Amino acid sequence: MINNNLTCPQCNKNNVAVIFWGYPGNMDWYLQAIKNKEIVPGGCLIGNDDSKWECTDCHWQWGTRDEDEDE
DSSP: OBOTTOOOTTTOOOOEEEEEESOOSOHHHHHHHHHTTSEEEEESOOOTTOOOEEETTTOOEESOOOGGGGO
16 A cells, blocks of 8 residues: 655655554465555554554654554
8 A cells, every 4th residue: 555645754755655564364465465565564463653654665664553454
């Protein structure tokens, strides 16, 4: 889910993807989305201060994950 409307605050490029937190239900989709740089993996453990966005160029992470994304 690349968001080209966002600009990385670190390198100023617009190759920004949402960070996928949690365990994927469909592993084929998950691996393909990572390969296509549509998402970046965040891990299975979800915390209160997890980042929402990652630049696919410099890998800077920022923002705060929305609580409703866990559902």
